[in-house]
Amino acid sequence: MQLEWLEDFIELARTRSLSRAAENRCVTHPAFGRRIRALEEWVGSALIERKQPLSLTPCGVLFLDAATQSLALLTAVRAQFQGTTLSRDEPVRIATGRTLACDFFPDWYQSLNRQLGSFPVSLVTSGAQEAISKLSAGEVDLLLSFSSPLTQTLMDPQRFDSRVLASEELLPVSAPDAHGQPRQQIAVDSSALTIPWLAFSPTLALRGVLAQHLEQLPQRLALRMVYQADSYDAILEMAKRGIGLAWLPRMVVKGALESGDLLIAGSAEFRVSFDVSLHRLRANQSELVMKIWNSL
Structure with a gap:
């Protein structure tokens, strides 16, 4: 058995496509199929x-967990053997989303x-699910x-450690109208769908955060989805043009609120609290990663 077969299978489980997995693994489709059969x-x-x-077959589901754990453990041990630490010349590898990369990471780093x-x-x-994979x-590493x-x-606490780095909020925002009021105001209605809404695509982590909060409200909001994107910045631009109401992280809308391009369009009950967190595999005990972890 070769380690690359495990990597092939994990990629296939992620993409659910033989051709796409073969392309990502830089092998031909027939060769990739032979490796999976092997x-x-x-x-x-x-x-x-x-x-x-x-x-995946039931056996495939069980084997996927074993494959990911085994590969992660072997990778971590190999890193230790190759130099005991992530040396000063070897970068710490961090996965994140585009918004956190631009609006949070530089100050934190x-x-x-x-x-x-x-x-x-x-x-x-990358998207949230791909980054977790x-x-x-x-x-x-992180x-x-x-x-x-x-x-x-998806983050099994027996395999992963997590630390909260900061608290954030999703704010309901809208462009101002001619009178300086939010163009789209949050309204509660049990039946009508009246408010044009700029929604998150399923690949965005905060889609679930917002959906969970809206589900817990005592009454349903009258929302009508007119636009959906997998980029918070893209939604921000559409909100500034007055296309619809949006919920966006405070770090994303801070400048637009200060300039008056956007206004908060709802009371405190419509704001959604969430955390910015850092995660690592417990098996990864390299010195620099642990130094970062223990400094938080």
């Missing part, structure tokens, strides 16, 4: 259902530098993310 022969059982849409001295970082941005597979129902579901 892994199944080694395991002694079929791991995937070869039909559309592609899915500078504060760490003041505490620990300068060290190199390799930052990769990268951490689980040992492809990154995950910087918005806390959400998704992270709470």
Whole structure:
């Protein structure tokens, strides 16, 4: 059995596509298929259902967890053997989202530098689920993310450590009208869908945070989705143009609120609190990662 077979299977489980997984692993489709079949022969059982849409067999689901844990542990041990630490020349690999990369990471990184001295970082941005997969597979050392129902579901506390770095809010915002009032005001209605709403795509971590909060309100809000995007900045631009009401992180809308391009469009009960958190595999005990972790 070869380690690359485990990496192939984890990528296939992530993409649920033989052709896309083969492309991501930089091998031809036939060669990738042969490697998956070789892994199944080694395991002694079929791991995937070869039909559309592609899915894992019950054995495949169990083996995926074993494969990710084994690969993560081996990667962490190999890193220790190759130099005991992530040396000053080897970057700490951090996965995060585009918004946190721009609006949170630079200040946080500078504060760490003041505490620990300068060290190199390799930052990769992606959707929440992909970033969690990268951490689980040992492809990154740390995950910087918005806390959400998704992270709470996928981050097994027996495998991952988590630390809260900051508290944040989702604010309901709208462009001002001619009288200096929010163009879209939050209204409560049990039946009518009247407020144009700029929504989060399913890949955004805060979609679940917002959905959970709205579900807990005593009455349903009268929202009509007119736009959906997988970028908080894209939603911000549409909100500034008056297209609809949006919930956005305070760090994203701070400048627009200060300039008057946006106004808060609802009372305190419509604001949604959440955390910015850092996560790591418990198996990753490299010195610099632990130094960062213990400094938080």
